[in-house]
Amino acid sequence: MSDGVGRVGLRDAPISPGDLLDDVSAGAGAVVTFEGRVRDRNDGRTVIGLHYDAYQEMAEDVLEDIQRRTCEAFPVSFVGLLHRVGTLSVGETAVVVTVTAAHRSAAFDAARFAVEAIKAELPVWKQEEYEDGTRAWLDGDPAKGGPTA
């Protein structure tokens, strides 16, 4: 696979940390994968599941933009970004970021940059479901950065 290119996108079926590793060049010296999962507690409440809503078309564009900026900002050879949509149970994988570079420092830094950008910019919304049967949309951040008109 050519430098800087990896799959990006939303997925409505389960994803796992290994999904992007098949695309990684055998010669990459440092491979960092971040996996974000649905956790079982938030703000003092017991969470039993999540629903992610997304502006699919814009989200795909934003992921491509984050990939491009990550490749420009760090000496990396591969950036792949996957995010789940739909209904997830506790422990399921919500996001996978895989980055490769010649050395670990760039791989860690680039992976963190991409994860933080996803949190701040991706037009995706999270509704938690609690053990008492209630649901709540989580308060996110006003979308910032990313593509502007």
Add this chain to the structure above:
Amino acid sequence: MSTDHVELMPVHVQLFGRYRDVAADEGVMLQMPRGATVADLVSELHERLPDQLPERPTIAINRRQAMDDQVLEASDEIALIPPVAGG
């Protein structure tokens, strides 16, 4: 230009997340004057969804964040973007 004959255009605004629940619909259809800006659209949305929006909600036009002074076009793909909460 006379304000007696303001030409209106239909504007469909896609809704997501909590705003979709509040409106009980996937979008809202508005009639906006030709030449209306994003700021005008936000004022209209505040009337449609009273007490539900931040003062300056994010609007996306053609899948990119729009500025307040951007002029709306009839062919635009417009969305009201709740505070994001991915990851």
